[in-house]
Amino acid sequence: MKNQLTVILAILLFFGTAGFSFAVKPGEQLSDPKLEQRARTISKGLRCVVCQNQSIDDSDAELAGDMRKLVRERILAGDSDQQVKDFMVERYGNFVLMKPPLAVNTLGLWLSPVLFILIGVGLFWHVSRRKPQTKKPIDTDETEHRLEEVLNKMKKN
Template sequence: MALAAMLLLSAAPAHAVQPDEVLKNPALEARARHISEGLRCLVCQNQSIDDSDAPLAKDLRVIVRERLTAGDDDRQVVDYVVARYGEFVLLKPVLAWHTLLLWLTPLLAVLLGGFGIWRLSRRQAPEKPAGLSQAEQAEVDALLERR
């Protein structure tokens, strides 16, 4: 039983939130965790600030909690962090004119690949030779008779 509990705990996502960072209000803490899941650690770059042990991630977690306790709503907290650190801090980029290429590149790659495959399938196979002419066939027969 204890082994099963240890396996379940080890399979859970690792959170780097320190006990001194946790808010006493469970509703605010849940909101902070929800916001933190969508913010990128600028040091690790592929982890949320909730999962990162980097000092900058800790600073961002503290900022999120400070803004929430100051009365900001979730959108205001995210906007504050984005204004301070740029859109790169978002794990999921926004869909806007300046990020349109980022969102359309996979679609364009699939379309270009499909077009290339379609073009290759439409190519005509090279014509097969019609066969030997009478002179060539006579020459082959003559060579075979010499054997």
């Protein structure tokens, strides 16, 4: 029991640290914790243009490091969060934002989940509306008539 607990604790500790990992070097951090927190939040929303599935907060790429420093410089210069983001968008386009803004060319991206949900609901409605097929009572006259036809054919052969 005690051993099991230790193992579970070790696993939790191991994976728990993953959430805390970031690429910010100690020397990069701002001395004001409030400003540093703002820098971290902005950095998490900016894409590293070298390794495109990471934010610059996560990325160890050198360019990401330079971009983090620039984010902190802009904050120290008195920029608002939005101004810092705009600064990067002006240079790298909307792609630099981890969360793309709603625009004409991103409309498909934002609306497709809604579209797929609608298709799903439509299909569900269509299927569930269908009545279970009730079997028709056998029409004896017709059956006999068809049987006769078949028998006649066989006789001819």
